[in-house]
Amino acid sequence: MPRSIDVSSVRATPEDLTELNAKGFDGVVGLRLTEVSPDRVRGEWAVEPLLHQATGVLHGGVHCAVIESLASTAGWTWLNRAGGPGGVALGVHNSTDFIRATTAGTLSAEATPVHRGRQQQIWQVTVSDDQQRLIARGQVRLQNVGVGA
Secondary structure (H helix, E strand, O other): OOOOOOOOOOOOOHHHHHHHHOOOHHHHHOOEEEEEEOOEEEEEEEOOHHHEOOOOOEOHHHHHHHHHHHHHHHHHHHHOOOOOOOOEEEEEEEEEEEOOOOOOOEEEEEEEEEEEOOOEEEEEEEEEOOOOOEEEEEEEEEEEEOOOO
């Protein structure tokens, strides 16, 4: 039986949130959160053949999904910080640029805020390889839902 994770508290650890998110697409990708705070979320995953497109490089949709996952986790964490208004942050726009193709290795991503308001948030996410080269970057606009409820 899976253990219960209290997602109502920003004290949820990166491991707790990784376990929670692993029940969906993040689990298929193998995304592991390594840092979670109201001001930054970091994660990493291994580039596996399962995630390749037909040409043998990492599928761009993986970048889009990871970028959205990190931004959404960051937005939720900010809303639910100590003294925060509560609620959830849902992605309403994702714009991702693919900078460099990759076929293997470990990628890391970092989400940082551009704007955090009462109704919406915007988070920027960068994806780098294990040599610190920029692989992709994205910006996600989130709608704050259930704020103050």
